[in-house]
Amino acid sequence: MPITFSYDQLYAFTNSVFLHMGCSDTDTALATTTLLSADMRGIDSHGVARLTGYVRLWEAGRINPKPNIRIVHETPSTAVVDGDAGLGLVVAPFAMQVAINKAKIAGTGWVSVKNSNHFGIAGQHAMMALEHDMTGIAMTNASALVAPTFSTERMLGTNPIAVAIPAGEEPPFVADFATTTAANGKLEILQRKNEDTPIGWVQDKDGNESTDANELKKGGALLPLGSDREHGSHKGYALGSIVDIFSAVLSGASYGPWAPPFPAYVPMPADMPGQGLGHFFGAMRVDAFRPANEFKQHMDQWIRRFRAATPAAGHERVLIPGDPERKMEAERSRTGIPVTESVADELRTLGEKLSITL
Amino acid sequence: MPITFSYDQLYAFTNSVFLHMGCSDTDTALATTTLLSADMRGIDSHGVARLTGYVRLWEAGRINPKPNIRIVHETPSTAVVDGDAGLGLVVAPFAMQVAINKAKIAGTGWVSVKNSNHFGIAGQHAMMALEHDMTGIAMTNASALVAPTFSTERMLGTNPIAVAIPAGEEPPFVADFATTTAANGKLEILQRKNEDTPIGWVQDKDGNESTDANELKKGGALLPLGSDREHGSHKGYALGSIVDIFSAVLSGASYGPWAPPFPAYVPMPADMPGQGLGHFFGAMRVDAFRPANEFKQHMDQWIRRFRAATPAAGHERVLIPGDPERKMEAERSRTGIPVTESVADELRTLGEKLSITL
Numbered sequence: 001m002p003i004t005f006s007y008d009q010l011y012a013f014t015n016s017v018f019l020h021m022g023c024s025d026t027d028t029a030l031a032t033t034t035l036l037s038a039d040m041r042g043i044d045s046h047g048v049a050r051l052t053g054y055v056r057l058w059e060a061g062r063i064n065p066k067p068n069i070r071i072v073h074e075t076p077s078t079a080v081v082d083g084d085a086g087l088g089l090v091v092a093p094f095a096m097q098v099a100i101n102k103a104k105i106a107g108t109g110w111v112s113v114k115n116s117n118h119f120g121i122a123g124q125h126a127m128m129a130l131e132h133d134m135t136g137i138a139m140t141n142a143s144a145l146v147a148p149t150f151s152t153e154r155m156l157g158t159n160p161i162a163v164a165i166p167a168g169e170e171p172p173f174v175a176d177f178a179t180t181t182a183a184n185g186k187l188e189i190l191q192r193k194n195e196d197t198p199i200g201w202v203q204d205k206d207g208n209e210s211t212d213a214n215e216l217k218k219g220g221a222l223l224p225l226g227s228d229r230e231h232g233s234h235k236g237y238a239l240g241s242i243v244d245i246f247s248a249v250l251s252g253a254s255y256g257p258w259a260p261p262f263p264a265y266v267p268m269p270a271d272m273p274g275q276g277l278g279h280f281f282g283a284m285r286v287d288a289f290r291p292a293n294e295f296k297q298h299m300d301q302w303i304r305r306f307r308a309a310t311p312a313a314g315h316e317r318v319l320i321p322g323d324p325e326r327k328m329e330a331e332r333s334r335t336g337i338p339v340t341e342s343v344a345d346e347l348r349t350l351g352e353k354l355s356i357t358l
Numbered sequence: 359m360p361i362t363f364s365y366d367q368l369y370a371f372t373n374s375v376f377l378h379m380g381c382s383d384t385d386t387a388l389a390t391t392t393l394l395s396a397d398m399r400g401i402d403s404h405g406v407a408r409l410t411g412y413v414r415l416w417e418a419g420r421i422n423p424k425p426n427i428r429i430v431h432e433t434p435s436t437a438v439v440d441g442d443a444g445l446g447l448v449v450a451p452f453a454m455q456v457a458i459n460k461a462k463i464a465g466t467g468w469v470s471v472k473n474s475n476h477f478g479i480a481g482q483h484a485m486m487a488l489e490h491d492m493t494g495i496a497m498t499n500a501s502a503l504v505a506p507t508f509s510t511e512r513m514l515g516t517n518p519i520a521v522a523i524p525a526g527e528e529p530p531f532v533a534d535f536a537t538t539t540a541a542n543g544k545l546e547i548l549q550r551k552n553e554d555t556p557i558g559w560v561q562d563k564d565g566n567e568s569t570d571a572n573e574l575k576k577g578g579a580l581l582p583l584g585s586d587r588e589h590g591s592h593k594g595y596a597l598g599s600i601v602d603i604f605s606a607v608l609s610g611a612s613y614g615p616w617a618p619p620f621p622a623y624v625p626m627p628a629d630m631p632g633q634g635l636g637h638f639f640g641a642m643r644v645d646a647f648r649p650a651n652e653f654k655q656h657m658d659q660w661i662r663r664f665r666a667a668t669p670a671a672g673h674e675r676v677l678i679p680g681d682p683e684r685k686m687e688a689e690r691s692r693t694g695i696p697v698t699e700s701v702a703d704e705l706r707t708l709g710e711k712l713s714i715t716l
Contacts, residue, residue: 073647073648075464075465075643075646076434076435076463076464076465077434077435077464077465077466077646078465078466078642078643078646078647080647080648105434106433106434106435106464106465107433107434107435107436107464107468108433108435108436108466108468110465110466110642110646112647147667147670148664148667148676149676149677150669150670150673150675150676150677151667151668151669151670151673151676152668152669152670153667153668155663155664155667163596163600165600165603173599173603175593175596175597175599175600177590177592177593177596178593179593180590181584181589181590182589182590198588198589200589201589203670206670206671207670207671225583225584225590225593225594226539226583226584226590227585227589230556231539231540231556231558231559231585231589232535232538232539232540232583232584234535234677234679235533235535235536235537235583236583237679238521238533238535238679239533239597241531241533241664241679242521242523242533244660245523245531245657245660249653249656249657249660250644250647250648250653251647251648252648252652255656255660256660256663256664257663273656273659274656284436284468285433285436286608288433288435288436289431289436289438289470289608289609290431290438290608290609290610295607295608298607298613298631298632299603299607301631302602302603302607302613302614305513305614305615306506306513306599306614309505309506309509309511309513310509310510310511311508311509311510312505312508312509312510312561312564312565313564313565315508315509317508318506318507318508318509319507319508319592321592321595321596321599
């Protein structure tokens with residue numbers, strides 16, 4: 001049975017943990033808000049469930065709690081940011097703000113980031129653009145868990161892409177998805193329930209079809225969006241590759257199978273070609289293309305038309321990207337955040353170790 | 359049995375057809391080269407097989423052979439281009455060149471296009487950036503053939519995305535894919551052979567699974583990349599939507615189910631919210647992020663590492679996006695371009711009508 005915490009409870013606890021790590025007050029507040037946005041939006045795998053992992057990375061010396069995050073190269077519409085091994089939860093909002101500032105003057109801003117760490121959920125960073133009447137884009141590379149089409153080797157992360165587009169009276173369009181058939185978090189849910197995956201999510205170590213939710217622990221791999229060649233896995237592989245290249249080859253981070261693994265107990269790959277994880281952010285001012293009110297009216301019309309598309313039998317209506325997360329956020333604002341027993345146990349153990357009460 | 363033509367034969371014929379439509383010499387040469395690049399790269403559905411369709415659109419007054427293609431709004435890194443109902447084969451290279459010119463000064467350039475028509479293959483336009491040491495991006499919306507997840511209604515086109523990234527000694531990375539499980543061209547191939555599709559490519563008019571390659575003629579729909587909800591079709595739906603919004607809502611073209619249909623005999627949708635088809639192009643100067651030679655060395659390393667990934671049983675090696683098309687282009691440069699009998703018949707009929715010899 002999951003245990004429900006109030007937002008404030010989890011906020012206070014997480015805040016104390018980041019302070020304990022030595023983060024500044026400002027960075028702590030930012031990291032806490034960013035991390036908990038995942039829990040609020042129902043992306044449970046990327047919220048407080050990751051906190052213990054962050055602490056382990058800090059203990060291993062891989063997270064710098066007092067980073068000097070800075071622009072190391074720039075043009076009117078681009079920048080490269082060095083995260084100085086800081087928390088991605090802090091580096092990402094810094095870099096997204098640089099993209100937004102560039103867009104204010106040049107129309108668009110594009111920032112590639114090196115020397116960072118896991119940044120929480122991509123959607124949260126992309127959504128920073130919305131209040132500026134801009135479209136926001138966020139992506140990141142990640143620990144290699146995904147085999148390219150025709151391969152048995154784990155070469156790419158789940159490499160998510162998020163795109164947030166402002167609307168007028170309607171809520172914004174917010175897509176945020178791993179470039180795999182299923183995110184790793186979905187496997188973890190099945191593992192806890194001791195259930196099988198559908199065919200097409202994972203393969204075994206030899207590249208055979210599998211429905212074992214524990215396949216990654218046995219040398220298997222997640223599959224790119226599309227699952228197999230016949231269903232377009234080469235497209236998911238291409239998407240994951242584009243995210244890897246924009247995030248890491250463009251910035252000077254470590255790419256492909258050399259991306260630093262999230263679990264601190266996994267040794268770092270040998271001969272890493274760059275520094276840390278990489279991210280990529282974009283901001284495009286809507287009125288760099290057409291008047292913002294005109295654009296928003298058409299986005300409203302787009303959203304309403306798609307919502308009104310004829311539903312298939314058994315489905316009430318067609319959803320707009322962002323609808324499920326928005327619904328979850330409204331619900332959890334009222335009822336609190338359910339945390340699985342094992343995650344709650346982990347947090348309590350962490351609290352005892354650091355003398356922080358949950 | 360397909361009939362093989364030399365490139366020069368098809369070039370001369372296509373050139374004469376565009377001249378007959380009243381295109382200028384320059385536009386004719388550009389449109390011909392762009393169209394035939396699809397045949398050379400093995401994307402047979404988007405090459406000369408489309409020529410008769412273009413002529414029908416011209417006859418219906420939907421293609422303007424002498425367009426005044428122009429920038430109607432711009433900032434340092436963005437522009438909106440009005441294609442003046444010209445051939446997309448001509449409008450797209452114009453707009454991509456604007457993106458490249460912007461990138462030379464601002465670091466990146468982003469161009470949204472309205473009032474255009476079918477632009478051939480996306481990859482060809484994205485690849486224009488490569489010789490400038492830039493990454494090129496191209497996308498377009500298209501006639502609605504794709505049902506969103508949970509719907510039976512055709513709301514989106516196959517809305518392709520192309521990304522071309524320069525390398526050093528290795529050939530460039532060139533991804534070019536429809537945001538559906540299978541492109542419409544693949545259905546056409548099965549129709550000609552009287553064969554079924556795999557499960558997951560199409561659904562029938564009620565949203566049920568189907569393997570009928572003729573399903574689109576019976577009110578069915580293509581499925582977004584991912585095929586069904588369990589395998590991530592909501593991600594393919596989101597990708598197709600992003601392409602639609604960047605290409606058409608940002609520019610003022612007609613979007614979603616209102617995108618102008620390619621077959622000239624299909625009536626235009628009522629109450630279109632914009633003008634013509636929309637495209638979106640991007641160019642990012644590599645050295646707006648890091649020195650070009652450094653980037654290219656790492657792209658070479660990326661490509662070599664992925665090529666060397668352990669292959670699964672039954673596969674010789676892992677491919678890099680762009681490999682199959684490059685191989686096809688080399689082959690057809692030597693042996694010519696095979697055209698199906700039915701396409702060859704169509705071209706001969708067209709030639710007789712216009713007094714042009716094939």
